[in-house]
Amino acid sequence: xxxxxxxxxxxxxxxxxxxxPAETLDAIGVTTTLGYSDRNLLRDGLAMTLAKTPAxxxxxxxxxxxxxxxxxxxxxxxxxxxxxDESKDADQAxxxxxxxxxxxxxxxxxxxxxxxxxxxxxxxxxxxLMENLLNNNRPELTLAxxxxxxxxxxxxxxxxxxKGQFTRRILDAMGEEQIRNAVIALERAENPALAVLxxxxxxxxxQVRDYVEREYLLHAEGKNQQFMDDILSKTRLxxxxxxxxxxxxxxxxxxxxxxxxxxxxxxxxxxxxxxNMAKTLRKGIPNDGVxxxxxxxxxxxxxxxxLAVCDVSGSxxxxxxxxxxxxxxxxxxxxxVRSFAFSSxxxxxxxxxxxxxxxxxxxxxxxKYGGATDYGNSLMDLSKLALDDINxxxxxxxxxxxxxxxxxxxxDILQSIFQRARQVIWLNPESRRAWGSGxxxxxxxxxxxxxxxxxxxxxxxERIVDQLLKSTR
Amino acid sequence: xxxxxxxxxxxxxxxxxxxxxxxxICSRKIATAVFxxxxxxxxxxxxxxxxxxxxxxxxxxxxxxxxxxxxxxxxEGLDEAKALYEWKYGKQLLYTQVLKEKLGDLLQGAIGxxxxxxxxxxxxxxxxxxEFLEPRPLLKAMQQDKGAILLIDxxxxxxxxxxxxxxxxxxxxxxxxxxxxxxxxxTTPMVFLTSNNTRDISDALKRRCLHLYIPFPTVELEERxxxxxxxxxTEALRHQLVEFVHSLRQLDLKKAPAISETIDWARSLxxxxxxxxxxxxxxxxxxxLLKYEEDIETADSELRSLLSTRSSDKRTT
Numbered sequence: 001x002x003x004x005x006x007x008x009x010x011x012x013x014x015x016x017x018x019x020x021p022a023e024t025l026d027a028i029g030v031t032t033t034l035g036y037s038d039r040n041l042l043r044d045g046l047a048m049t050l051a052k053t054p055a056x057x058x059x060x061x062x063x064x065x066x067x068x069x070x071x072x073x074x075x076x077x078x079x080x081x082x083x084x085d086e087s088k089d090a091d092q093a094x095x096x097x098x099x100x101x102x103x104x105x106x107x108x109x110x111x112x113x114x115x116x117x118x119x120x121x122x123x124x125x126x127x128x129l130m131e132n133l134l135n136n137n138r139p140e141l142t143l144a145x146x147x148x149x150x151x152x153x154x155x156x157x158x159x160x161x162x163k164g165q166f167t168r169r170i171l172d173a174m175g176e177e178q179i180r181n182a183v184i185a186l187e188r189a190e191n192p193a194l195a196v197l198x199x200x201x202x203x204x205x206x207q208v209r210d211y212v213e214r215e216y217l218l219h220a221e222g223k224n225q226q227f228m229d230d231i232l233s234k235t236r237l238x239x240x241x242x243x244x245x246x247x248x249x250x251x252x253x254x255x256x257x258x259x260x261x262x263x264x265x266x267x268x269x270x271x272x273x274x275x276n277m278a279k280t281l282r283k284g285i286p287n288d289g290v291x292x293x294x295x296x297x298x299x300x301x302x303x304x305x306x307l308a309v310c311d312v313s314g315s316x317x318x319x320x321x322x323x324x325x326x327x328x329x330x331x332x333x334x335x336x337v338r339s340f341a342f343s344s345x346x347x348x349x350x351x352x353x354x355x356x357x358x359x360x361x362x363x364x365x366x367x368k369y370g371g372a373t374d375y376g377n378s379l380m381d382l383s384k385l386a387l388d389d390i391n392x393x394x395x396x397x398x399x400x401x402x403x404x405x406x407x408x409x410x411x412d413i414l415q416s417i418f419q420r421a422r423q424v425i426w427l428n429p430e431s432r433r434a435w436g437s438g439x440x441x442x443x444x445x446x447x448x449x450x451x452x453x454x455x456x457x458x459x460x461x462e463r464i465v466d467q468l469l470k471s472t473r
Numbered sequence: 474x475x476x477x478x479x480x481x482x483x484x485x486x487x488x489x490x491x492x493x494x495x496x497x498i499c500s501r502k503i504a505t506a507v508f509x510x511x512x513x514x515x516x517x518x519x520x521x522x523x524x525x526x527x528x529x530x531x532x533x534x535x536x537x538x539x540x541x542x543x544x545x546x547x548x549e550g551l552d553e554a555k556a557l558y559e560w561k562y563g564k565q566l567l568y569t570q571v572l573k574e575k576l577g578d579l580l581q582g583a584i585g586x587x588x589x590x591x592x593x594x595x596x597x598x599x600x601x602x603x604e605f606l607e608p609r610p611l612l613k614a615m616q617q618d619k620g621a622i623l624l625i626d627x628x629x630x631x632x633x634x635x636x637x638x639x640x641x642x643x644x645x646x647x648x649x650x651x652x653x654x655x656x657x658x659x660t661t662p663m664v665f666l667t668s669n670n671t672r673d674i675s676d677a678l679k680r681r682c683l684h685l686y687i688p689f690p691t692v693e694l695e696e697r698x699x700x701x702x703x704x705x706x707t708e709a710l711r712h713q714l715v716e717f718v719h720s721l722r723q724l725d726l727k728k729a730p731a732i733s734e735t736i737d738w739a740r741s742l743x744x745x746x747x748x749x750x751x752x753x754x755x756x757x758x759x760x761x762l763l764k765y766e767e768d769i770e771t772a773d774s775e776l777r778s779l780l781s782t783r784s785s786d787k788r789t790t
Contacts (some may be wrong), residue, residue: 020680033512034505041485044505048683052676056522057686250498 005031007155008067009050014223015063017056023049039068066218085362109268114186114193116276121193124182129175133200150175151447157220167205167212174202215280233458248458249325249358255462256329262276305393306337306468307386312366313373314342319429320454323399326461328353338386346381355399373403375441376410383413390420397425399455402435402442409441411448418448427455427464479538482511489746492500497526497533498698506685507534516643518628518679524731529669530687531624531744532665541617543662544624545610547631553638557648559607565600601652612656620660628678629668636678639666643681690732692719703739714739714752720779721762724771730762737761743772752776 005027009019019027026049043064089450111134113120123131132140173283179201186256233251279295282383308327312320324341331337331353341349347369352361390396396417418424426449428435428442435442446452455461481491488504507530511516519527535542579596583589599605608616614623625639641789642648646658648737666682668674690698695715699706706714715735722729730738747754755776765767772779 018676022680026515029513030509033509041505044502045509048506048685052679052684054686055685170730251638 002028008063008325010155011063011067012050012060014219014226015059016226017048017051017059028339030143047081063218066214084459111197114191119180121185123449124178127175127178130179132264133204141207145170145208149164149211149215154215155219157212158214158223159220160216160224163212163216167209170208170212171205176201179204184306224396237356247319248322251458252322252325252329256326260464262385262392305389305391306395307340307390308337308397309342309346309378309382309399311343311373311398312341312369313371315373315403316401316429319399320363320366322458322461323427323429324365325358327399328358328361338389340382340385341365341369342378342381343369343472344374344377345369346378346385348385355469367437371401373405374407375400375402375404375445376408379410379413383416387417387420390417392420392422394421395423396421396429396447397468399427399429401427401430401440402445404440406439406442409444411441411444414445414448418450423450424448425450425464426452427461428452429456430454479511482508484508491537495533495536496713497529498524498694498701499526499530500690502695503530503685503687504684506777509683510663510665513683514661515684516666516682518666518668518674518682519685519687520668520670520673522689522731523669523730523731525687525689526732527687528624528626529663531622531665531667534665535622538620538622540620540622542622542624543610543614544626546626547628547635549630549632551631551635554609556609556611556635556638557762558573558609558612558650561605561607564657567607567758568605569721603653606650606653611642614650614662614664615642615646615656615658615704617662618659619672621662623662623664625664625666627669628666629671629674636675640681643678680781689722689729692716695719695732695735698734698760699739700737705743706739710742710748710750711739714742715756717750717779718762721772724775726771727765728763728768735763750780752780755780 006024007028011025012019013162027046030045030049031042034042036042043061045234046060046064047057047060047436051057093137111121113123125134128140129144132144148170151173152166154166154170157163157166179197183197183201184198229251232248233255274297276295276297280293281289283293283295284291310320310323310327312324314324327337327339331339331350337350339349339353340346349365349369351363354362355361414424426442426445430440432454434440435446441451453460453464455464474566480487482488485501485504485508486509489499489501492504508516509515519530521527532542580589580592583592592607606612611623628636628639643664646661648656650656652748666678689695690716695709695718699711699715718730718735718738738758741758741761742754745754745758756773759769759772763772
């Protein structure tokens with residue numbers, strides 16, 4: 001059972017629940033204290049040690065139910081398509097099994113009749129697999145499937161494409177081959193027992209298929225989710241299909257949360273720094289060198305301020321959604337963020353982000369500020385709105401492709417911002433090779449930035465924000 | 474360090490019954506958490522919306538086991554001087570005064586500074602000793618001979634640094650005092666931490682605790698709670714008011730009414746000699762249930778539909 005528990009914890013981990021070895025030990029402690037007799041009690045107890053948030057608890061309960069599913073494989077004589085319903089309603093199936101017992105015996109006798117003329121079928125009937133099937137010995141068959149699954153390492157299933165392959169391997173391991181051969185032999189002989197044997201074969205196959213399906217959901221679903229997330233965060237944002245949008249939402253939220261938990265914890269600075277010996281001595285001179293008062297080096301408290309400016313024009317339409325989403329989450333994390341959006345003119349959008357939920361806010365911003373790009377005009381607006389507030393504690397982030405439709409770039413304004421601000425960061429969704437080509441003013445603007453980077457997938461975005469947050473602390 | 478044996482905590486069922494005797498109706502999950510906490514000697518981190526009985530749980534266990542309840546209310550700026558221990562500075566000052574007077578007697582016959590210092594070292598130094606230690610809640614809980622219930626209330630309100638301070642206590646039931654050494658708990662206390670989830674608790678702290686989430690109760694459970702807490706309310710009214718509170722929780726409110734509010738409401742209805750809910754009565758007593766003006770307005774506008782759906786339910790049953 002202990003190894004079973006460890007398997008279960010592996011499953012939890014693949015579903016994004018972090019379980020440390022210490023917690024595994026706790027879980028073992030819980031199982032030994034509570035015992036295995038009461039399923040609900042055990043579930044609640046394990047949930048307390050393994051799931052640490054209400055959200056994790058939901059995932060836990062789901063996994064628990066799937067992993068410790070107690071249904072036995074069902075081989076009664078009902079028709080194959082009904083099988084799925086039966087697993088939900090085991091009692092009913094039991095009744096059906098009793099009723100059909102007579103029908104069963106008649107079928108067995110048919111097979112035995114046929115076996116008299118066919119030696120291979122005769123030997124088949126005496127294999128443990130076939131005996132169990134004929135007697136509808138469900139516990140034994142379930143055990144056999146489990147054992148076969150173990151022997152072919154079903155737990156390592158990764159992709160849904162492997163399902164068929166694993167089903168076949170399990171069937172082989174159980175010795176289904178003999179049944180297959182017997183079916184072929186009966187077919188050749190045109191024996192009436194053929195239908196009966198075929199039915200047993202189909203039941204077996206269906207059961208194994210269901211079993212593989214269940215295990216796949218348990219072991220591979222979580223891994224696939226991680227795989228998908230990984231791929232999504234590395235894809236260029238403008239290449240993402242529309243259907244993945246909500247997933248990206250989720251990812252950005254996750255990312256923002258991760259960054260927030262890493263950086264939200266403010267390090268409390270001691271107000272008093274080191275003893276300022278020189279000043280203390282100097283101030284002591286009027287008192288004949290007696291140092292009445294001590295003087296300390298003050299720790300200067302910095303209040304980081306961030307101005308985020310985002311291009312929402314048509315040329316970056318594919319990105320602006322993500323960039324705004326990112327701005328929105330940024331405003332949640334950092335205390336002093338002012339957000340601006342522009343295409344032909346520029347305006348402050350912080351209030352939208354404060355007042356509305358994310359989708360609504362993004363829609364409003366796009367509607368109000370979307371259009372053709374004019375960087376020169378927008379920079380002028382920015383300097384009117386915020387230049388006075390930019391000081392040595394301000395970080396200015398500009399998100400845009402720097403394509404100015406051949407207008408006046410007004411580089412001098414960006415330069416004055418560059419001189420005042422602590423840092424100016426330009427994040428450009430275009431790849432570095434395209435910078436400066438056509439109407440792109442990126443190379444010129446770059447000269448007035450402390451740091452410029454291409455930023456077109458979530459991984460890059462995360463890395464840059466992380467850096468940013470570190471430097472603003 | 475030894476651990477107290479409590480027959481009251483032998484099984485989950487016993488705990489449930491014991492709690493009920495003290496008027497605390499709990500779900501199976503809560504009883505399981507208490508059972509595990511006792512068996513595995515682990516602290517329990519209780520989360521849930523305000524007013525679902527997180528603090529009450531610790532109080533009830535203290536009553537059930539007849540052990541002292543030591544409570545530490547957390548707040549921003551709570552530090553070790555207020556949570557762990559402090560030196561009795563006044564007494565220490567007096568001690569040095571006394572020492573000064575006695576110094577002549579003590580150093581009698583010592584010639585030279587070196588010898589005096591050596592002689593001084595031979596006396597036991599009690600300046601930093603347990604006599605001058607002022608125990609604060611956490612240390613006090615470690616010093617109880619018969620075990621104690623330690624309730625660290627609203628741990629999410631405390632600073633990040635304070636959480637790290639708790640780690641040693643929660644995993645090893647000991648406190649390190651630099652001047653003295655490690656103080657181990659005489660009897661392992663049962664520790665309960667509560668959190669309203671205003672911020673995320675660190676993983677290190679979570680790892681050391683059993684995690685118990687107390688949600689709003691089901692209708693049946695809440696009716697049982699009202700029955701034990703406010704026994705004079707008639708059966709019909711009890712059902713009505715609990716149903717009403719449950720439908721209130723479905724609304725989009727700033728703060729949904731919790732069990733404590735339901736109990737208060739039941740009490741006030743009892744004072745008003747009500748035996749049936751009607752719109753007028755509910756409207757005039759809504760401020761017992763809801764604590765924000767906006768919420769009261771929202772509920773007020775929905776009142777008709779809330780009450781009518783409930784009465785139609787009743788007709789069909």
